[in-house]
C-alpha cells in the first residue's frame with residue numbers, strides 16, 4: 267500500500283535522526299511491499315530562519331493532508347540562540363504547540379520499555395527490575411489543570427492564585443477509547459490512574475472509564491490512585507501494561523517512567539487525534555550540544571517510526587520487525603555513545619541506522 271508521511275526534520279540532531287528513521291521505513295517498504303511517500307516541512311528554528319515563524323499555515327496544511335507525521339526535534343540552545351530573542355509565540359517550541367493544536371492531537375502515548383541489554387542504566391535494584399517492564403503511559407494532552415481557567419488576585423490583602431481542573435465526559439471518553447484500543451494491541455490490561463478519593467474530576471473520570479470498559483470485555487481494567495501509582499512505578503513497574511491518565515498526572519508519571527528506563531535516546535512517543543492520525547517523535551529534544559557530529563542515538567526516532575506503522579497504519583507485523591531489529595542490534599553489542607558500556611561496539615548515528623535497517627528482512 268501507499269502512505270503519505272509528513273516529515274519534520276527540525277533542528278539540532280533532528281535531521282540526522284530522522285534520516286535514519288526514514289532509512290528503516292524504506293527497508294520495511296522494500297521487504298513488505300509498501301511505499302512511503304515523504305513530504306518534508308519546516309518547523310522550529312529552521313522555519314523561523316526561512317519564514318520568520320516557527321510553523322507556517324502551509325506547512326500545517328501539508329501535515330493535515332498526510333496520513334501521519336514523523337518529527338525529529340526542534341529548538342536550539344535556549345541560553346545562546348537568536349531564536350529565543352523574540353516573543354514566546356515566535357520561538358521554536360511554539361511550532362510544536364501550534365501543530366498539536368492544529369492537528370487536534372489530544373492523546374499522548376509514551377512507552378517505557380527496559381531492554382535487558384541496557385538494564386545497567388536503570389536506577390532500580392535488580393530484584394525490583396525482575397524480568398523487566400514494558401508499559402505505555404496514555405496521557406490526556408489538551409484538558410485538565412494546564413488548560414483550565416486561572417488567575418492571581420489579592421483577596422483580603424493576601425495574594426491568591428487559582429487554577430481550575432476541568433474535564434467533561436466527552437474529553438474523558440475519547441482518551442479512554444484510545445487507551446483501550448492501544449491495550450487491545452498489547453497485553454490487554456488498563457490501569458486507570460486518578461485521585462478519586464479527593465477530586466470530582468477524578469470521580470467522573472473513573473465513571474466514564476468504567477462505561478468505556480464495557481465495550482472492551484477482553485481488557486482487564488483496574489483503578490489506581492496517582493500517589494500509589496508513583497510508588498508502584500519504582501516498586502513494581504512490571505505490573506503495568508497501559509496506564510491511562512489525565513494531563514498533569516500523566517506529565518509527571520511519564521517522566522518518572524522514562525527515568526527508570528535510564529536511556530533518553532531510546533524513548534519514543536506519539537500524539538494522536540480521534541482518528542488513526544498521529545504525530546510521532548522521540549521524547550528527547552534537539553540536543554544542540556551534539557548536533558552534526560554523527561553521534562546522536564537514532565533509536566528513539568526509529569522506534570517512533572515503529573509506533574507510526576502500528577498505530578496509524580495498522581502495520582503490526584512491520585512494527586514488530588522494526589522493534590525486533592532494534593533488539594537484535596543491541597543484543598549483538600552495537601551501541602551509540604550515550605548507551606555505550608564496556609565490551610560493546612561503538613557506532614555513530616548513521617551506522618546504527620544501517621545496522622537496524624539491515625536486520626529487517
Ligand code: NAD
Nearest residue numbers: 339340341342343344531550551552553555556562563604
Ligand atoms: P535534550 O533532550 O535535547 O538533551 C538533553 C541531553 O541529552 C543532552 O546532553 C543531549 O546531548 C542528550 N541527548 C538527547 N537526545 C539524545 C540522543 N538521541 N542521543 C544522544 N544523546 C542525546 O534536552 P535540552 O538540552 O533540554 O533541550 C535542547 C533543545 O531541545 C531545547 O531547545 C528544547 O526546547 C528542545 N526540546 C525539543 C523537544 C521536541 O522537539 N519535542 C523536546 C524537548 C526539548
